[in-house]
Amino acid sequence: ESCILGKHSWLPYSSSDLLPTSHFLELIHLDLCGPILMETLYRKKYFIVFLDDHTNTFDLQLLATKNQALAAWQLVHACWE
Numbered sequence: 001e002s003c004i005l006g007k008h009s010w011l012p013y014s015s016s017d018l019l020p021t022s023h024f025l026e027l028i029h030l031d032l033c034g035p036i037l038m039e040t041l042y043r044k045k046y047f048i049v050f051l052d053d054h055t056n057t058f059d060l061q062l063l064a065t066k067n068q069a070l071a072a073w074q075l076v077h078a079c080w081e
Contacts, residue, residue, distance in 0.1 A: 020054075025080060027053035032069055050076050 021027045034046030044062035048069055051058045057080070061072040 022054065024052060024054055024057075025077070029053060030073070032063075032066060034063070034066070048072050052080070 029051045030048060032046065032048045036045055036047075039045055040062060042062070042064075044064050046063040046066055046068075047060055048063060049058060049060050050073065059076045059079070061076065063069065063072060
């Protein structure tokens, strides 16, 4: 059943009514994942990815807990400015 679903063709997503971004840091996409089964050497169980829509610049941060997400964004934002 999973093989059939993997080969199933999907319709494309409908186009967005949003205009493309024109400036760096105008629109940021992020994904917070975890907990992952294997911890890193520094006991990180989560990771968060930030992606700038305009430039496709991305950054990945490792987190010990989910509540570190805001601090991770503040660090990335400071580095990107």
